[in-house]
Amino acid sequence: MKxxxxxxxxxxxxxxxxxxxxxxxxxxxxxxxxxxxGTSKGIVVYRFYTQSGKLAYxxxxxxxxxxxxxxxxxxxxxxxxxxxxxxxxxSSFTFDAKTGRMDFINKQSSLGADPCYIxxxxxxxxAFVANYSSGQVTVLPINKDGSLANGSETVRNDGHGPNKERxxxxxxxxxxxxxxxxxxxxxxxxxxxxxxxxxxxxxxxxLTAANPAFVSVTPGSGPRHLExxxxxxxVYLVTEMGSNIFVFDYDNGKFKQKQVITLLxxxxxxxxxxxxxxxxxxxxxxxxxxxxxxxEISCYAVNQETGELTFVSxxxxxxxxxxxxxxxxxxxxLVVANQGxxxxxxxxxxxxxxxxxxxxxxIDIGNPVCLKFTxxx
Numbered sequence: 001m002k003x004x005x006x007x008x009x010x011x012x013x014x015x016x017x018x019x020x021x022x023x024x025x026x027x028x029x030x031x032x033x034x035x036x037x038g039t040s041k042g043i044v045v046y047r048f049y050t051q052s053g054k055l056a057y058x059x060x061x062x063x064x065x066x067x068x069x070x071x072x073x074x075x076x077x078x079x080x081x082x083x084x085x086x087x088x089x090x091s092s093f094t095f096d097a098k099t100g101r102m103d104f105i106n107k108q109s110s111l112g113a114d115p116c117y118i119x120x121x122x123x124x125x126x127a128f129v130a131n132y133s134s135g136q137v138t139v140l141p142i143n144k145d146g147s148l149a150n151g152s153e154t155v156r157n158d159g160h161g162p163n164k165e166r167x168x169x170x171x172x173x174x175x176x177x178x179x180x181x182x183x184x185x186x187x188x189x190x191x192x193x194x195x196x197x198x199x200x201x202x203x204x205x206x207l208t209a210a211n212p213a214f215v216s217v218t219p220g221s222g223p224r225h226l227e228x229x230x231x232x233x234x235v236y237l238v239t240e241m242g243s244n245i246f247v248f249d250y251d252n253g254k255f256k257q258k259q260v261i262t263l264l265x266x267x268x269x270x271x272x273x274x275x276x277x278x279x280x281x282x283x284x285x286x287x288x289x290x291x292x293x294x295x296e297i298s299c300y301a302v303n304q305e306t307g308e309l310t311f312v313s314x315x316x317x318x319x320x321x322x323x324x325x326x327x328x329x330x331x332x333x334l335v336v337a338n339q340g341x342x343x344x345x346x347x348x349x350x351x352x353x354x355x356x357x358x359x360x361x362x363i364d365i366g367n368p369v370c371l372k373f374t375x376x377x
Contacts, residue, residue, distance in 0.1 A: 024330050025376065026050050029058070029097055032337065032344075033070040033081055033370035039342065040366030043067050043081060043093075045100035047376065050330040053346045053359050058100030064091055068369045069115075074122045076375055078146040082115035083107065088131055090118065090140060092148050097376050111138045111151040117174045121181055125201045126152075128175040130186055135170030137186045139206060153205045157213075159191035162220045166241065167191070173240070174225050179232045183210060183253045187223035189240060192216055194223060196253055215255040217246055225276060230283030234307035238263075238277040238288050245277065245288060245300070247308060259308050263290050263298050270294070276324045281331040285312070285354035289322040289336065297325060297336060297347075299354045315356040319343050326371035333359075337368035344368055 028048045034040035042064035046055040067081035076097050083089040088110035093102040112131025119128045120142065127140045127148065136156035141149040161167030171190035177199060178185065184197045184207060194217075196210040217223055222241030228250070229236070235255060237246040247259035263274055270293035277288045279302065286300045286309060296316050300309035319338025327334050327349070334347045334356060346361035 024050065027376045028328060028373050029100055029376045030055065030326070030335065031070060031072065031079065031372045031374060032365065032368050033067045033372075034365070035066050035068055035084070035339070035367035035369055036064070037066070038366045040368075043070065043079070043102060044365060045102070046363070047100070048328060048333075048335075048373065050328055050332060053333040053348060053361055055335075055344075055346065055361065055363055059102065061093060061102040061104065064104075065089075067091065069117050070370055070372060071118050071120055072372060072374050073120055073124050073146070075124070078105075078124070080118050080120055080127055080148070082110065082118050082129060084114050084116055084132075086113050086133070088112050088115040088129075088134075090115065090127065090129055090148055092142075092146055094146060097374065105145070106147045108140055108148045108150055110140075111154050112136050117172075117176075119176050121177060121199075121201060123201060126206060128177070128184060128186075130172040130175040132171050132173060132189075135172050135188070135190060137172050137175045137184070137207075153207055155186075155195075155197065155207055155209075157188065157191065157193070157195055159188075159193070161190055161192050161222070163222075163241065166222065167220070173223065176226065178253065179228055185226065187226060187237070189222040189224060192219050192221055192223060194226070194237065194255065198253070210253050212254070215248070215257075217257075218242060218244075218260070221246075224274060227277045227279055227286070229279065229302070229307055230281075236277055236279070236286060236309075238274045240274050243272040243274045243290055243294075245286070245309065249307070258306075261300070261309050261311070263288055264294070265314065268294075275322060278325065278327055280327055280349065280354070281329060285349075287325065287327070287334065289317070289325055291321040291323070291340075295320055295322060295338075297322065297334070297356060299356065301354060312353065313355045315347065318345050318358070318362075323369045324371050326373050328373055335371055337371050339367050339369055342366050342368075344371075
C-alpha cells in the first residue's frame with residue numbers, strides 16, 4: 001500500500017499538469033527586456049503561438065534605459081522593469097495583454113547601483129530589487145494605481161569571496177519570494193550565499209533576517225539565479241562563476257544541500273558564465289544556460305522522488321551569450337535570448353526526453369536579456 005501511495009505522490013504533478021494543459025490557451029505574450037546600448041530602444045512584446053512556436057511582433061516601448069530585467073503583476077495589468085545603470089532606477093508601466101501595449105507610469109530610484117533583478121508579491125504591495133554593483137536589495141511599495149513609491153527599506157550583507165576581481169564585496173543578483181511568500185531570498189554572487197529574510201507584507205519595514213540567515217555554497221561559485229521544483233520541496237541554484245547547479249531540499253525557509261552537478265563537459269577549460277535556470281511546467285526536466293565560450297543550454301532529468309538531476313543533453317543556442325530563456329506555459333517550446341548576437345531562437349522540446357530541437361524560427365532583436373511569458377488575455 002505504501003508503494004502505491006508513493007507512486008501516486010510521484011505522479012501527481014504530472015497528472016495535474018496533464019489536466020491543466022487541456023486548459024492552456026493557444027496564444028501568449030512574450031515580453032522581452034533588453035540592454036539599450038545597441039540597437040534596442042526598450043521593452044518589446046511578441047505574440048507567441050503554442051501550436052507552431054512562431055512569434056509575431058506586437059509592440060514596444062521606447063526611451064527606457066537598459067530594462068535588463070522585468071516582471072509582471074499577478075493580475076497581468078502592470079510591468080515593472082529595472083533600469084540597469086550606475087544610479088539605478090525602476091520603471092512601472094500599464095500593460096494591455098490583448099494588444100501588447102505598454103504605457104509608462106513612473107520611475108523611482110532603486111537606492112543602489114546597477115539593479116539586475118526585480119520581483120513583485122502576489123498582492124502587489126511591494127517590489128523587490130537586487131542591486132548588483134552596490135550589493136543591496138531594496139523594497140519599493142506599490143500604489144493602488146500600479147505606480148512605484150519611494151524605496152522603504154534596504155538590506156545588505158557585507159562580505160567577500162575568494163575571487164578578488166569579482167567578489168571584492170557583495171553583489172546581489174536575484175531577489176525572489178518563496179512560493180508561500182513567507183520569505184525573501186536573495187543570491188549574492190560576491191559572498192557565495194543565499195540570504196534568507198522573513199517577509200511580512202503589512203509592515204513598513206517588511207524584511208527581517210531569518211534563522212538561519214543564509215546558506216553558503218562552495219567559495220568562488222558566485223550564486224546567480226534559483227528555481228523551485230514543481231512541488232516546492234526543492235530549490236535549484238545555478239552559479240555563474242562555477243557553472244554548477246546546487247540541489248537543495250527546502251522546508252519553510254530552510255535549505256539542505258543534497259547534490260552539486262556541473263554544467264560543463266568533461267575536460268572543458270574555457271571561459272564560462274552560467275546564466276538562467278528554469279524547470280519545465282510538468283516538473284520533469286530542468287534547463288540551464290551557459291555563456292562565453294560554451295553558448296549552450298544543458299538539459300537534466302529531474303528525479304520525481306528525490307529531486308536529484310541526471311544529465312540528458314547539451315544544445316547550442318546558435319548565438320552568443322544566452323543570457324536568458326523561457327519555456328512556454330504549454331511546455332512545448334523554449335525560447336532563448338542570445339544577448340551577444342542580437343537574436344532569439346525557438347526550440348521544440350521533446351516531451352519524452354526533454355531534448356531541444358531547432359525549429360528554424362529566429363527573431364532579430366538588439367541585446368535581449370530577459371524573457372517573460374504571460375497570458376494574452
